[in-house]
Amino acid sequence: MSTGWTPYDIEKESMEIVEGYLDNYSFMPLEKEIVKRVIHSTADPSLAENLVFNLREFSPDPAACLPLGLNIYTDVNMLKAGISRKLLEKYEGSVHCSIDNPVVAQLAKQKEITRAAAAFYHYAENLDGALVAIGNSPTALFALLDLVDKEIARPLLVVGIPVGFVGAAESKELLSDYRHLPYVTLSGNRGGSPVAAAVVNALLRYG
Amino acid sequence: MSTGWTPYDIEKESMEIVEGYLDNYSFMPLEKEIVKRVIHSTADPSLAENLVFNLREFSPDPAACLPLGLNIYTDVNMLKAGISRKLLEKYEGSVHCSIDNPVVAQLAKQKEITRAAAAFYHYAENLDGALVAIGNSPTALFALLDLVDKEIARPLLVVGIPVGFVGAAESKELLSDYRHLPYVTLSGNRGGSPVAAAVVNALLRYG
Numbered sequence: 001m002s003t004g005w006t007p008y009d010i011e012k013e014s015m016e017i018v019e020g021y022l023d024n025y026s027f028m029p030l031e032k033e034i035v036k037r038v039i040h041s042t043a044d045p046s047l048a049e050n051l052v053f054n055l056r057e058f059s060p061d062p063a064a065c066l067p068l069g070l071n072i073y074t075d076v077n078m079l080k081a082g083i084s085r086k087l088l089e090k091y092e093g094s095v096h097c098s099i100d101n102p103v104v105a106q107l108a109k110q111k112e113i114t115r116a117a118a119a120f121y122h123y124a125e126n127l128d129g130a131l132v133a134i135g136n137s138p139t140a141l142f143a144l145l146d147l148v149d150k151e152i153a154r155p156l157l158v159v160g161i162p163v164g165f166v167g168a169a170e171s172k173e174l175l176s177d178y179r180h181l182p183y184v185t186l187s188g189n190r191g192g193s194p195v196a197a198a199v200v201n202a203l204l205r206y207g
Numbered sequence: 208m209s210t211g212w213t214p215y216d217i218e219k220e221s222m223e224i225v226e227g228y229l230d231n232y233s234f235m236p237l238e239k240e241i242v243k244r245v246i247h248s249t250a251d252p253s254l255a256e257n258l259v260f261n262l263r264e265f266s267p268d269p270a271a272c273l274p275l276g277l278n279i280y281t282d283v284n285m286l287k288a289g290i291s292r293k294l295l296e297k298y299e300g301s302v303h304c305s306i307d308n309p310v311v312a313q314l315a316k317q318k319e320i321t322r323a324a325a326a327f328y329h330y331a332e333n334l335d336g337a338l339v340a341i342g343n344s345p346t347a348l349f350a351l352l353d354l355v356d357k358e359i360a361r362p363l364l365v366v367g368i369p370v371g372f373v374g375a376a377e378s379k380e381l382l383s384d385y386r387h388l389p390y391v392t393l394s395g396n397r398g399g400s401p402v403a404a405a406v407v408n409a410l411l412r413y414g
Contacts, residue, residue, distance in 0.1 A: 006319050010345075013373045014371060014372045014373045017372040040372075041370070041399075042397070043372055043398070044396075076288075078288045078400060078401070078404070081283075081285045082285045082400075112213050113213070163248070163401075164250050165221045165225070165250055166217045167217065168250065189250035189251075190250050190251055192248075193285060194399050197285070
């Protein structure tokens with residue numbers, strides 16, 4: 001083991017190990033690609049059991065579902081940083097995160113909500129047809145579902161994977177009830193930007 | 208449960224839950240603050256058992272060890288994005304990540320190494336006195352330790368928490384042998400940017 005390992009070697013050996021963990025599961029092809037990328041990114045095979053999919057519209061041809069000029073809205077900058085710009089090029093897509101926008105900070109203060117939730121109220125109808133990815137904040141996911149309930153936003157797909165002991169599991173359980181909304185989520189407290197980024201990158205890669 | 212929860216409520220309730228998980232451990236005060244922030248960020252209490260510390264020089268007064276003008280070098284942009292700019296202000300510090308630097312890409316190609324490892328060879332003596340944080344790439348950690356072996360770089364502190372099935376556990380085990388180098392690491396395959404960011408932010412917060 002040394003720094004002399006090529007990126008190709010590492011990727012190849014790692015993917016072989018990941019494949020070994022998937023033998024006991026029966027996923028649809030697109031789901032399987034997502035699970036592989038999540039385990040590869042986190043080195044935590046136990047996450048496979050908690051991933052929940054509602055991707056019927058996206059299978060078997062995800063490419064037909066992700067449009068040119070795809071917009072991705074994220075709750076936090078870490079997740080924005082984790083989405084592959086190279087994979088996005090194919091779609092001439094953009095990634096947005098407004099958590100540091102002063103208008104959002106003002107809205108959060110005024111409504112006494114988190115900045116991540118305020119960012120989604122700020123995005124509002126811009127979320128129509130967009131891929132929404134949440135990797136940290138349960139309140140951002142609650143805000144998004146509130147906008148969906150009010151028919152203000154109809155996202156193309158929601159990657160809803162907030163993390164934490166307070167509200168995360170509940171927000172993801174709520175998302176699971178939206179059978180008309182394509183989504184990927186992870187039940188329980190765990191989640192986070194690397195998991196959400198791995199899901200988004202898998203969709204971009206195999207789309 | 209709704210978007211009406213204030214950020215303060217969530218933080219407070221979450222920290223109370225995290226405290227409950229720490230009852231069975233006996234950490235030094237600084238270590239305890241780091242463990243708390245890691246569990247809070249990941250909602251994964253099992254990580255507490257794998258954190259390994261060499262922080263004698265930093266306890267009991269980490270503030271005396273983190274200088275004004277602190278430089279933090281990271282392996283990936285996700286980790287850079289996860290380090291709190293607000294906490295850094297106290298130190299008038301900066302965070303650097305060169306993985307997208309064309310010079311680094313050229314070096315990686317030429318030496319057939321990862322871009323993350325090439326970035327550390329590119330930083331080289333700039334790492335003297337800096338806080339190094341690695342949240343993704345085992346090869347970046349091997350490159351750093353190579354620079355330490357050659358006495359080219361003497362970092363102030365290493366947060367070495369790469370993730371993955373290939374090389375991550377080995378790189379962290381190697382780091383654990385550097386008894387003269389202050390570090391925080393996490394044994395095994397798991398790790399990642401949120402864990403590394405939580406450690407760095409805890410150090411900045413309690414420093």
